[in-house]
Amino acid sequence: MNTGHLYVISAPSGTGKTSLVKALIEKDPSIRLSVSTTTREPRASEVNGKDYFFVKKEDFDKQINNNEFLEWAYVYGNFYGTSATLVKNSINRGEKVLLEIDWQGALQIKQRYTKGRLTLIFVVPPSLEILKERLQKRGQDKVSVIAERLAAATEEMAKSDNFDYVIINDKFDTAVSELYRIINCS
Ligand code: 5GP
Numbered sequence: 001m002n003t004g005h006l007y008v009i010s011a012p013s014g015t016g017k018t019s020l021v022k023a024l025i026e027k028d029p030s031i032r033l034s035v036s037t038t039t040r041e042p043r044a045s046e047v048n049g050k051d052y053f054f055v056k057k058e059d060f061d062k063q064i065n066n067n068e069f070l071e072w073a074y075v076y077g078n079f080y081g082t083s084a085t086l087v088k089n090s091i092n093r094g095e096k097v098l099l100e101i102d103w104q105g106a107l108q109i110k111q112r113y114t115k116g117r118l119t120l121i122f123v124v125p126p127s128l129e130i131l132k133e134r135l136q137k138r139g140q141d142k143v144s145v146i147a148e149r150l151a152a153a154t155e156e157m158a159k160s161d162n163f164d165y166v167i168i169n170d171k172f173d174t175a176v177s178e179l180y181r182i183i184n185c186s
Pocket of ligand 1: 010011012013037072073076080082100101102104105106
């Protein structure tokens with residue numbers, strides 16, 4: 001019987017979504033985090049098959065044409081997609097599956113996926129000023145990329161109405177607890 005549940009978590013870049021998800025999984029190791037496919041170049045610390053499946057654009061296109069993605073989107077200059085098979089297998093095993101994807105992907109899933117088996121969570125920063133500081137401190141992106149991501153954040157935050165829950169990532173531990181409670185109550 002298909003008793004699994006799909007959780008989608010989205011947030012503007014720099015909101016701390018990845019750290020929240022990491023802490024959540026430490027608290028509840030039964031949660032399965034879906035590994036996405038991307039055309040982006042790996043960052044220094046990233047491992048193929050663990051952080052992402054890193055592929056060439058032509059391979060990504062093939063996967064689109066073969067309907068291998070549950071959703072896919074173009075985000076900040078690269079393509080990202082969620083493997084339909086990996087998610088389906090986990091759900092069929094009755095697992096809680098977590099997708100850490102952008103809002104466009106979240107909305108595609110909302111349209112296609114069975115209600116009652118899906119929970120959409122949006123994480124926001126306490127303010128745009130704090131988001132800017134976090135993006136700068138992270139030291140991961142060039143100044144031009146940070147400016148682009150900040151501009152996108154305002155637009156992205158307007159999409160939060162489409163989500164079941166909005167978490168403000170002000171105090172990290174509080175945000176982790178909220179996330180844990182949502183996932184264990186829905
Ligand atoms: P990054 O390149 O910083 O790892 O991710 C950039 C953005 O792409 C983040 O908002 C991340 O959540 C999103 N993303 C990662 N994987 C997927 C995916 O499979 N589908 C979609 N739609 N977005 C994704």
